[in-house]
Amino acid sequence: MVSAAGAPGAALLGPAEVRRIAARLGVTPTKKLGQNFVHDPNTVRRIAAAAAVAADDVVIEVGPGLGSLTLALLPAAAHVHAVELDPVLAGALPGTVAEVAGPALAAKLTVRHADALRTAAADLPGAPPTALVANLPYNVAVPVVLHLLAVLPSLRHGLVMVQKEVADRLVAGPGSRVYGVPSAKLAWYAEARSAGRVPPNVFWPVPRIDSGLVAFTRRDPPPDADRRAVFAVIDAAFAQRRKTLRAALAGWAGSPAAAEAVLRAAGIAPGARGEQLAVADFAAVSRAAARADAPAGAAAPRE
CATH class of the missing domain: 3.40.50.150 (Vaccinia Virus protein VP39)
Structure with missing residues (x-):
């Protein structure tokens, strides 16, 4: 015993x-x-x-x-x-x-x-x-x-x-x-x-x-956002965390210009960095990309 x-x-x-x-x-x-x-x-x-x-x-x-x-x-x-x-x-x-x-x-x-x-x-x-x-x-x-x-x-x-x-x-x-x-x-x-x-x-x-x-x-996730799409934005934003989002999201969006357009549509300053964004902001970027039909990165996001 x-x-x-x-x-x-x-x-x-x-x-x-x-x-x-x-x-x-x-x-x-x-x-x-x-x-x-x-x-x-x-x-x-x-x-x-x-x-x-x-x-x-x-x-x-x-x-x-x-x-x-x-x-x-x-x-x-x-x-x-x-x-x-x-x-x-x-x-x-x-x-x-x-x-x-x-x-x-x-x-x-x-x-x-x-x-x-x-x-x-x-x-x-x-x-x-x-x-x-x-x-x-x-x-x-x-x-x-x-x-x-x-x-x-x-x-x-x-x-x-x-x-x-x-x-x-x-x-x-x-x-x-x-x-x-x-x-x-x-x-x-x-x-x-x-x-x-x-x-x-x-x-x-x-x-x-x-x-x-x-x-x-x-808690409930941000509304009208797809988790995998949002996680892809997060992965891209922090892959090169010292860069501005315009540069860090260039590969994900297709080009720096496309990234800037999506960010501006989401109400995010292109010169901001990933560590400044809350999850609701990443969701806003994802939604803006979907509206613009921007070519999201091919790589699947990590969980």
Whole structure:
């Protein structure tokens, strides 16, 4: 029987339990999969509380690992879908939850051995997910968040732990020196805010960087705009972020002159730069291009 760490409330894993389970499974955290396991119960409680999961929320958790955060989410949520790429961890998680928290909470868990970047709504049986809560592998954090927001329109809110530098970018607004593609694309789907910093010493192994919590709430995207078309404008605008939009969008629009015409039609100064535009401005550029039938770039936008 695995003993549970922590005070009253959900049964959680402490450092000894995390290492004991990993040893039993023959698991060594790998950099390739971005595995850094949280072993501090207080941090897990803090993340679960900040996520504000309601009793009717169906949570999707990406990269549950040994189950530290999963155990904190199950008592609060109606159900948790855990998507895990590592087959050993995916196979062991239901047993760990049953052993630590009991069969009642284990019944609220569905584990899917899969790549989150290839996961769609049809892969998650039952009521659709309403919340994303995850300690995301740092190497795929932004693509995972954007992909899940795109394929799971049922998501209403979420909280993700990512590299602090990435967290700063995700919550940045126009005019910030770290505002860029991730900031603008996340803003298409949701309003994001910083929910705090997480120090390295709560992880095993200890990373060389701080982590940050990003909370988001779904909102309607800009009206009368196509997401893929808007994302193509964002990609082009930041591909050469030091250039003016007239120059940066030249390839996308067909020429500098065409880019200037589209920008003026959208009410955007051609001499502005990408970091000055909000997602609504990028949508305005996209709409102006569609009205002018400007030849948008052939390359598909990155999620």
